[in-house]
Amino acid sequence: EWSNAGDFTLKGILSACIAIVYGTVATVLCVFVGLIFGVKTFGEVVTGSEVHVSIIAKLLIPLVIYAISLLFWSAYSLYAETVELSRAFRMVEVVLRVQALGKGMLISVAIWCASIGLVSWLTGLIPWSFLGYALLLLFVAYASLTMVHIVSQLSMKYVKPVLGDVVNVGYMEYSLKQRAEESKFEDEYGHQKQGGRKASHYADHHPDEALTWSTDSDSPEL
Numbered sequence: 500e501w502s503n504a505g506d507f508t509l510k511g512i513l514s515a516c517i518a519i520v521y522g523t524v525a526t527v528l529c530v531f532v533g534l535i536f537g538v539k540t541f542g543e544v545v546t547g548s549e550v551h552v553s554i555i556a557k558l559l560i561p562l563v564i565y566a567i568s569l570l571f572w573s574a575y576s577l578y579a580e581t582v583e584l585s586r587a588f589r590m591v592e593v594v595l596r597v598q599a600l601g602k603g604m605l606i607s608v609a610i611w612c613a614s615i616g617l618v619s620w621l622t623g624l625i626p627w628s629f630l631g632y633a634l635l636l637l638f639v640a641y642a643s644l645t646m647v648h649i650v651s652q653l654s655m656k657y658v659k660p661v662l663g664d665v666v667n668v669g670y671m672e673y674s675l676k677q678r679a680e681e682s683k684f685e686d687e688y689g690h691q692k693q694g695g696r697k698a699s700h701y702a703d704h705h706p707d708e709a710l711t712w713s714t715d716s717d718s719p720e721l
Contacts, residue, residue, distance in 0.1 A: 510582060517574055517587045525567035532559045561612070569608050573597045576650050576658075600653045607649045611642055 533556050573596040574587035586592065597604060618638045622631035 513584050514575065514578065516584070517578060518571065520588070521567055521571040521574065525564055528563045528567070529560045532556055532563060561616070565609060565612050568612050569597050569604070570594070572604070572608055572646060572650055573600070575647075576600070576654055579647075579651075580654070596658070599657050600650070601657055603653050603656075604650070607646065607653075611646050615639055615642060 535556075570590075570593050573593045576596055577586040577589075577592060578584060580586075615638070619635055622635045622638075625631040625634070
């Protein structure tokens with residue numbers, strides 16, 4: 500509901516904070532690896548210069564980015580389930596969540612990193628840097644939304660059966676079994692069906708208002 504826009508905005512800002520923290524860690528580690536394996540100056544790492552970067556650094560930096568990306572999406576999954584910011588930084592839980600989501604998580608994050616890297620290289624060829632950055636930002640946003648969907652599907656497949664039927668969504672606990680049971684008595688529009696339940700159910704749930712017919716008119720009145 501639009502009335503929850505403020506709450507959604509706050510949750511989005513907290514999600515961005517998680518991304519910034521993990522992104523900062525990835526940047527620091529990449530710079531550290533670059534400085535160890537053949538980069539002469541700190542500026543060359545920051546500006547992305549590969550003139551003095553060794554083969555080892557070129558292999559290790561993508562691996563660092565991939566590993567931190569795995570941890571980030573695992574942490575984001577924990578935060579989305581509970582809306583507790585601290586859960587995203589409990590490293591034992593984060594690592595266990597990576598293991599729980601299985602090889603589907605490993606493959607998805609690898610594709611996510613590779614696709615962003617490829618698009619980043621392609622947009623870097625555009626002579627207008629502003630346009631290149633804008634296109635890259637749009638692609639990263641789309642790819643990240645796709646990853647949100649993938650992680651949620653993996654969570655439903657591998658995590659939900661372990662945790663049980665109650666799934667935390669925001670601040671609300673809701674039983675999936677209860678919802679499935681209720682949907683049996685709803686039509687495609689979410690309205691209650693008139694059949695299927697016992698007559699005692701409807702006898703015990705009288706409507707607040709009932710239509711009656713007046714004797715001197717053909718129109719219904721309350």
